[in-house]
Structures are given as structure tokens and as C-alpha cells.
């Protein structure tokens with residue numbers, strides 16, 4: 001199909017490559033069989049009796065159905081989610097961190113987005129006549145800026161350090177906090193690890209410094225850890241904020257207030273449309289947690305199919321179970337392919353004149369910095385567009401590659417970036433990078 005405008009204009013490409021959104025299945029990633037079989041069985045329980053699905057799939061579906069009201073996923077669940085699934089999530093966290101997790105502190109959600117919004121909404125009251133402020137990274141994932149605007153919360157922007165693999169610098173956090181103190185009461189700090197749009201994986205030392213900062217300043221820490229399974233670079237490792245704060249001992253272990261978020265939309269699963277997620281709440285005052293749960297209950301419950309997917313992610317097939325081999329092969333293949341694409345993309349960008357791309361250590365994105373010629377900047381201004389937006393539109397019009405300009409996430413003034421996902425399948429990604437390269441050469445030539 002030839003893509004064109006509504007007037008049917010011909011374009012010099014056959015399809016739009018949607019590298020603008022972290023939606024793995026939309027870019028051809030295949031679902032994990034185990035998850036889909038369990039979902040099929042809970043949705044159509046006849047399959048438990050009359051199919052040749054593996055025994056562990058059938059058992060899992062039976063367990064989930066037994067935990068549902070009336071034995072059907074068509075019923076509402078508890079507002080915080082099906083107890084069995086919450087218990088499995090707590091077990092997953094215990095295994096991940098090597099520290100206890102209470103199932104009562106796990107709240108399932110309609111994707112991570114809803115849980116994040118619920119926690120932010122808790123902060124929307126004024127303190128001493130001042131609005132509440134929330135520290136967010138720049139560049140940031142736009143759910144945060146949008147939700148803060150919706151709830152009348154102030155954005156307290158701290159810049160990630162591009163020169164240090166998009167790490168967090170405590171001096172920069174302190175600067176942002178001090179500056180904001182004049183206009184609002186800063187109450188929370190958001191950290192996205194592994195990072196979107198920046199693809200970094202924070203070091204343990206960096207996480208420790210952030211924990212100290214949040215504790216010293218009495219901030220609730222929102223740890224967006226939806227990409228915890230997406231770590232590719234040799235030497236990079238995911239450490240949850242919960243694990244690190246527990247291992248730092250007192251006073252952090254029992255005093256730092258933490259909400260951490262996870263999703264089935266990411267990882268090796270990519271089930272964005274099923275809308276499954278969870279949050280773990282740590283050290284919240286019991287009355288505060290009770291109020292939060294009460295607010296959440298107004299929305300009844302997260303989708304039960306999303307909860308089913310959460311169950312499959314939290315309690316993966318165990319070695320010796322019938323599904324184990326296929327499941328582990330599929331999981332390894334997805335993660336290996338993402339790792340290969342992460343390397344391919346950063347290497348190609350770094351071979352291009354005027355591009356500088358940090359290693360894609362994790363998540364699903366590259367966020368390269370580009371130098372734009374003065375004449376291109378002037379041409380953008382003449383069209384009333386930000387220079388990176390101008391570049392992104394030209395790229396789309398000439399190649400069909402759809403990326404998001406850096407200004408959509410925030411960037412240091414005077415710098416230009418864009419975000420692309422690493423999600424096009426390898427052959428398409430190779431094609432995309434080749435035509436990107438040609439486009440950039442022509443663009444640079446035209447404006448130099």
C-alpha cells in the first residue's frame with residue numbers, strides 16, 4: 001500500500017515505519033505461546049478439557065479461574081487485583097531481590113500507566129498554600145508531564161547527564177530541588193530505570209546516591225521499572241530500588257517511601273494491549289496506603305486478562321513443566337534479537353556524521369544527539385517549527401520513518417535529539433537505518 005495524505009499524494013516510500021512508539025507486537029514481535037494459551041483457556045474454559053494444550057497451561061488457567069468470582073474472568077476482581085496473582089507478584093519480587101515482599105503491598109493495575117497516575121494523584125493537594133511538585137527526569141516519558149498538568153502538580157525538571165550515559169547527578173537533583181522550593185512543595189522524585197527515552201541502565205552506585213537524596217529530602221520515590229527485563233549491554237545489570245534500599249540498611253530500609261511499577265507491555269512479553277501492570281508500595285503510612293486503595297477501588301478493577309498476563313510474567317513456567325522449553329526458547333529469542341538491534345542501531349548512528357548515540361544499555365529506545373546545520377535551523381524557524389521537529393517531519397516525508405523529536409521529551413536548550421525504538425524486526429531495521437543514513441547525508445548536504 002502506498003501511504004499518502006488524505007488527498008492521495010504519492011510518497012517516495014511504500015510503508016510508514018512506526019519507530020515512534022514502544023509497541024513490540026505492532027512491529028511484528030510474536031506473542032509468547034504460554035501466555036496466550038493461558039489466556040485462551042481462562043477465556044474459553046472448554047479448552048481446559050478439550051485441547052492438547054500443555055498440562056501446566058491448563059493447571060494455571062484452572063488456578064486463575066478458581067481465584068475469580070464465579071470462576072469466570074468475566075467477573076470483577078478485587079480492586080487491587082486477584083489475590084492469587086498478587087501473591088505470585090510478591091513471590092517474583094522476593095526472588096528478584098532476595099528480600100521479602102508482602103502481597104498486600106502489591107496492587108495490580110491497568111498497565112503501569114494507571115498505577116503511576118493513581119500515585120501522582122495522591123499528591124495533588126496543596127501544602128501551606130503551595131502546589132506540590134514532582135521531580136521528573138529530562139528527557140522524560142510524557143505520561144509524567146501530562147499527568148502532572150492534569151493534577152495541577154508542578155514539574156520539577158532535573159536533567160539526565162548525557163555525557164555519563166544518561167545517569168543521574170545528585171548535584172543536578174539538588175539544584176532542581178532548591179530552585180523549585182520557591183514555587184512549590186517538592187514531594188516526590190520520579191526515576192525511570194532502565195530509561196525511556198534514553199535507554200540507560202543505572203549503576204548500583206547511582207541508585208544508592210538517589211536513595212540517599214530522596215530520603216534526606218523526605219521525597220516519595222516513584223521507581224518506574226517497567227523495562228527491568230530489558231537489559232542488553234555487557235556490564236549493565238538491573239537493580240531494583242527496593243533491593244538497593246533494603247541492602248543500604250537503616251534508616252533507608254524502613255523509612256524511604258517507595259512505589260515501584262512494572263508492566264506486561266514491555267520485557268520479552270510486549271503485551272501492550274492487554275493492559276496488565278502492578279505497583280509495589282513500600283513504607284507508605286498505612287492510612288495513606290488505605291486511602292490510595294480506596295481511591296483505586298472507585299475504578300472497580302484492572303482487566304482480568306491483563307491480570308492473567310501479569311500472573312504468567314510473575315510466575316514463569318518452571319523447569320520440568322511441560323511449557324518450559326518452548327517458553328524459555330521464545331523468551332531467549334526475543335531478548336537476544338532486541339540486544340542485537342540495540343547494538344545495530346547505536347553503531348549505525350555513531351557511524352553517521354553529526355550523530356552521537358550512547359550505548360543502548362536497556363529499554364527499547366535510542367536517543368541520539370544530532371548536530372543540525374545553521375541553515376536547517378533557519379529553515380525550521382521560517383516554517384515555525386522547532387529544528388528537531390523540522391528534521392523529524394522531513395525524515396517522515398522522505399522515507400516514511402516515524403520518530404519522535406527530542407522536544408517531545410525535553411532536552412537541554414540548544415541541543416537536538418530524537419527517539420527511535422529498536423522494535424522494527426531486524427531486516428526492517430536494517431532497511432530503516434540504510435534509508436535514514438541516505439536521508440541524513442542528503443539533508444546535511446542540502447543545508448550546509
Ligand SMILES: Cc1ncc(COP(=O)(O)O)c(C=O)c1O
Pocket residue numbers: 022110111112113114141143192196224226262263264265272276277
Ligand atoms: C517508562 C514507561 N513507564 C510506563 C509506561 C506505561 O506502560 P503501560 O503500557 O504498562 O501502561 C511506559 C510505556 O511505554 C513507559 O515507557
